Amino acid sequence: MEKNVVFRMRDEHFGVPIDQVQSIEKVTEFTKVPQAPNYIKGIVELRGEVTTVVDLRHLLDVGQTEHTSEARILIVQVEGLRIGLLVDEAKEVIDIDPNSVEQPPQMVGGVKKEYITGVAKHDDRLLILVHLKKVLDVEQIEEVREAVEA
Secondary structure (H helix, E strand, O other): EEEEEOOOOOOOOEEEHHEEEEEEEEEEOEOOOOOOOOOEEEEEEEOEEEEEEEEEEHHOOOOOOOOOOOOOOEEEEEEEEEEEEOOOEEEEEEEOOHHOOOOOEEEEOOHHHHHEEEEEEEEEEEEEEOOHHHHHHHHHHHHHHHHHOO
């Protein structure tokens, strides 16, 4: 069994391996970063560290809506960079049997296949398992680094 953090964006449920998530934080006010790419919401200070917050809905192209009080920031580490991923809701960790994970179709929930490691069924819902290193590619990671250092 592999533990996954489950989060929601719009009506879709997603999962990422728990070992990629450092923490789940409530949304606080962002400081906008001038001339940053439009998927960067801004920066926040969390536990004494400045963290760039990226709108995961924008990167996965699942549509934009206003965030509610349920919104959370998943703090992840990708290619040595600490990044906050803004999601609509994150409130559970579940076990997924690797044998129950199926190959994704070309597109599921509006998300392109290359961003997905697989799909799994859990409690009558379909979980889209996200490949963070492909969603946040090297070029985007460099853009985030440059935006923060500017």
